[in-house]
Amino acid sequence: MKDAFGIPQSLLVLGGTSEIALATARRLIARRTRTVWLAGRPSPTLERSAADLRALGADVQTVAFDALDPESHETVLGKVFAEGDVDMVLLAFGILGDQAHDERDPVAAVRVAQTNYTGAVSAGLIAARALQTQGHGSLVVLSSVAGERARRANFIYGSSKAGLDTFAQGLGDALHGTGVHVMVVRPGFVRSKMTTGLPEAPLATTPEAVATAIELGLRRRSETVWVPGVLRVVMSALRHVPRGVFRRLPVQ
Numbered sequence: 653m654k655d656a657f658g659i660p661q662s663l664l665v666l667g668g669t670s671e672i673a674l675a676t677a678r679r680l681i682a683r684r685t686r687t688v689w690l691a692g693r694p695s696p697t698l699e700r701s702a703a704d705l706r707a708l709g710a711d712v713q714t715v716a717f718d719a720l721d722p723e724s725h726e727t728v729l730g731k732v733f734a735e736g737d738v739d740m741v742l743l744a745f746g747i748l749g750d751q752a753h754d755e756r757d758p759v760a761a762v763r764v765a766q767t768n769y770t771g772a773v774s775a776g777l778i779a780a781r782a783l784q785t786q787g788h789g790s791l792v793v794l795s796s797v798a799g800e801r802a803r804r805a806n807f808i809y810g811s812s813k814a815g816l817d818t819f820a821q822g823l824g825d826a827l828h829g830t831g832v833h834v835m836v837v838r839p840g841f842v843r844s845k846m847t848t849g850l851p852e853a854p855l856a857t858t859p860e861a862v863a864t865a866i867e868l869g870l871r872r873r874s875e876t877v878w879v880p881g882v883l884r885v886v887m888s889a890l891r892h893v894p895r896g897v898f899r900r901l902p903v904q
């Protein structure tokens with residue numbers, strides 16, 4: 653069960669090597685999280701990530717999970733929930749893709765959409781149902797500001813995040829009043845392996861800052877979290893900029 657401050661005792665990460673997810677797990681373990689499941693594509697990095705969290709005192713297990721194999725999600729998540737209550741599911745998997753390349757390779761573009769959107773629809777619905785059966789818990793979804801408004805430079809990724817974000821908002825409404833809480837997290841540019849080598853965007857932040865915002869959001873039972881928080885204001889202004897003007901902005 654979560655404590656009175658909303659901090660989970662048990663955590664399931666979908667996308668177990670995500671730098672944002674691991675920063676969040678470290679932060680929550682420093683509070684009171686004791687059991688962590690890292691679900692991800694089997695790799696030495698996944699096992700190393702589990703070992704690093706174990707060294708912090710948590711009981712950590714890995715489980716094979718592939719966002720691109722939705723038929724397997726019921727079995728994978730079912731196995732975790734069968735072991736005991738899960739207080740928080742962090743949906744952290746995602747790929748950025750390579751916009752210029754993917755525009756010429758529609759199969760690669762579809763892989764971005766299938767990973768970030770349809771993979772999350774499947775895993776999100778299954779996690780939500782399991783949390784609802786328990787009668788408590790949080791589903792925390794890593795969306796992105798990229799889903800707020802299409803940008804020339806990353807609209808394939810952005811459109812997948814827009815779909816994910818809308819899905820997660822609706823799921824939150826569907827679960828309202830059931831004891832299950834859905835929190836949509838919208839970071840801007842985060843310095844992680846996903847963005848290594850890319851020119852840094854304004855208001856760039858860190859996995860640790862996202863983790864801090866997630867902890868605060870859990871305590872407040874927030875439905876939407878922006879990181880950094882000022883992006884809420886920036887994006888609400890940018891959302892209303894006419895297309896012709898937006899195309900000429902340096903954010904493109």
Ligand SMILES: NC(=O)c1ccc[n+]([C@@H]2O[C@H](COP(=O)([O-])OP(=O)(O)OC[C@H]3O[C@@H](n4cnc5c(N)ncnc54)[C@H](OP(=O)(O)O)[C@@H]3O)[C@@H](O)[C@H]2O)c1
Pocket residue numbers: 666667668669670671672673692693695697717718719720743744745746747767794795796797838839840841842843844845846847
């Ligand atoms: N970094 C940013 O600027 C930023 C900004 C806003 C939102 N986000 C979102 O935050 C989330 C975490 O990003 P991050 O910065 O922590 O990036 P990251 O370190 O690159 O993590 C991405 C994670 O997705 C996993 N993944 C990719 N394809 C998968 C698949 N088919 N099945 C299962 N797992 C898969 C990766 O696993 P493998 O180890 O198997 O590759 C990795 O665990 C993503 O959803 C991302 O879109 C990131």
